[in-house]
Amino acid sequence: MAARKSHPTAPPPPPFQLLGMTWLRRLVQICAVAAGGISFWLTLQKLTGKIDSIAGCGGAGGCSQVLGGRWSAWLLVPVSTLSLVFYIGLVVLTLRPMRAKLGAQADFLLASCAVATLLTVCWFSGVLILAEKAFCPFCAAVHALGLVWSVTVLWQWRRHRPASGAGRESGRGNPWLTGAAGVAVLVLGQTLGPKPRTFLLTNTVPSPVKPAPAVHTSVSPPSPAGNPAPVVSPAAPVTAVSAPAAAALQTPADSAVPNPSAPAAAPAAVRAGRDLAFMNGTMYFRSDELPILGSKDAPHIMVEYFDYTCSSCRDMSKDLTAARAQLGDRIAVIVLPCPLNRQCNPALPAQVTDHAGACGLARLSLAVWRKAPDKFEAYHHFLMSLPLPANEPAARARAVQDCGGEAALDQALADPWIEGRINQTVQEYATLCAQQIKMPKLLLHGNVMMHGTARSAVVLTATLRQQFGL
Known part of the structure; x- marks a missing residue:
């Protein structure tokens, strides 16, 4: 085969x-x-x-x-x-x-x-x-x-x-x-895992964007009868705490940062609750002449720059309320609305988007403080709780109620002090933005400033305890 x-x-x-x-x-x-x-x-x-x-x-x-x-x-x-x-x-x-x-x-x-x-x-x-x-x-x-x-x-x-x-x-x-x-x-x-840091502490004096007087003039709140009080020329500024002698220190933090320059007890001038100065005396405030949350005689008075339409500022407001509940009358906060809107803030950087209604809410807030200072804190928290975008009609309706009528509110809004205060706040904020643009900003003491918000009220409270030696 x-x-x-x-x-x-x-x-x-x-x-x-x-x-x-x-x-x-x-x-x-x-x-x-x-x-x-x-x-x-x-x-x-x-x-x-x-x-x-x-x-x-x-x-x-x-x-x-x-x-x-x-x-x-x-x-x-x-x-x-x-x-x-x-x-x-x-x-x-x-x-x-x-x-x-x-x-x-x-x-x-x-x-x-x-x-x-x-x-x-x-x-x-x-x-x-x-x-x-x-x-x-x-x-x-x-x-x-x-x-x-x-x-x-x-x-x-x-x-x-x-x-x-x-x-x-x-x-x-x-x-x-x-x-x-x-x-x-x-x-x-x-x-x-660990979270990114969400706020920054700086300890340096920013250079002013434009020449500005070291002391600004404030106007005392009107009397209960509604008559405007005369302009008060403040005395020479007294620093809230001693300015740190060390070189500028910039510390990003998401937890409390020790500050050896903060004294255990505030000087008598702060306890008097009248004269406050920050940034080597270039920024001057009187605690009884500006909107304040807490006692004007508190040993430790901070200054906050914020916008009612800023979500982070609203977070800061809640955290500060919780911190005040923990620390009591030992701390207070001067609140200065700084609208993120070019209608009343021409110094706003080009990359920042306008916040609708920010100018209107700032004016209403200051008007309520001028006309009815005893109702200001409740009105401040009301504005912070309004849904965004800003509901100006609701804000005005509450302001009318607190001020005692449309005519009273319109009279308060016509006060030139309001525009002057907003302009002053905008100028101060522009100077502070040289270090970090984010809002809110919280002047703590001396040259120490907090930019942004803490991750929680617990973190903020711990930071304030360490900064003020409480």
């Missing part, structure tokens, strides 16, 4: 690889390079201080709020830096030497990265919408690029790697579980 003629068998085709698809590999590379480039730029903004984690209003908004907010870091590492490292690794994964070395494992890693990217986009989109309530176009671009490549990769993975064979072919299991585990580490780190 003749032997059967054998034919050489063709070698089996190489195993399918997602990254072997040129168009898919190019798509992943383009998206990774673009997203990595944006992440690199955002990281530079963080490292150079152009974007910080100070919680406050008056910044550039958008990306500044998002990248400086509560969810902007993982274990104090900026999320933009994590994104940059991730996309560098993704580009390396698509290169020929790495694909040749990993084989089928490269596909599994690519699919796992796609799952992690998809879930991360969902996580941060929820954070932006529900928590930060802000929009950053650069963050949105990174998310969009991530969606494009991750959805495409997972579609191809599903198409060419059926669920029944995906684990056997890759030898590494389910990429959905692997990717989800990575995102779980991210979420837990952000939720349970």
Whole structure:
């Protein structure tokens, strides 16, 4: 019997690889390079201080709020830096030497990265919408690029790697579980790990934006009968505390920061509750001539610059109320509304968005203090509780009630002192912004100033205890 003629068998085709698809590999590379480039730029903004984690209003908004907010870091590492490292690794994964070395494992890693990217986009989109309530176009671009490549990769993975064979072919299991585990580490780190610092303490005297008198003249509140009181020329200023002799100190903090320059007991001038001076005596106040929360004779009187339409200022207001409940009459706060609106604040930086209704609420607040100072504190808290955007009709209706009628309120609003006080506050705030633009700002004592809000009332109270030696 003749032997059967054998034919050489063709070698089996190489195993399918997602990254072997040129168009898919190019798509992943383009998206990774673009997203990595944006992440690199955002990281530079963080490292150079152009974007910080100070919680406050008056910044550039958008990306500044998002990248400086509560969810902007993982274990104090900026999320933009994590994104940059991730996309560098993704580009390396698509290169020929790495694909040749990993084989089928490269596909599994690519699919796992796609799952992690998809879930991360969902996580941060929820954070932006529900928590930060802000929009950053650069963050949105990174998310969009991530969606494009991750959805495409997972579609191809599903198409060419059926669920029944995906684990056997890759030898590494389910990429959905692997990717989800990575995102779980991210979420837990952000939720349970250390949080970014949210306020800044400075101990230096800013240079004035424009020449300004060291002492400003105030007007005492009108008598109960409503007759305007005469202008009072204050005496020579007396510093609230001794000015620190050390060089300028700038300390970012999210917890209480010890201040050795703060005395254990305030000088007699502060206990008298009349004369206060800050910033080496260049900023002068009289506690009985300006709106104040608490006793004008409190041993420790702070000065707050805020806006009724600023959400961070509202947080500060709640925290200060809680701190006063803990510390009692030992502290008080002079409150100076500083509207973030160019209608009455022409010095507002160009990148700051106008806050609707800010000027109107500031005028109404000062009018109530002028006409009915005994009702001011309740009215102040009422304005802080109004829903945003500002409801000026509701604010005016309450002011009419507190002042005793429309005519009385209109008379108070016509007082030139109100516009003068707002102009003075705006000028002071512009000077203080040389160190940090965010609002609220709280002058504590001497040259020490707090920018932004603490993470909680507990943190603020602890900070005040240490600053005042209480």
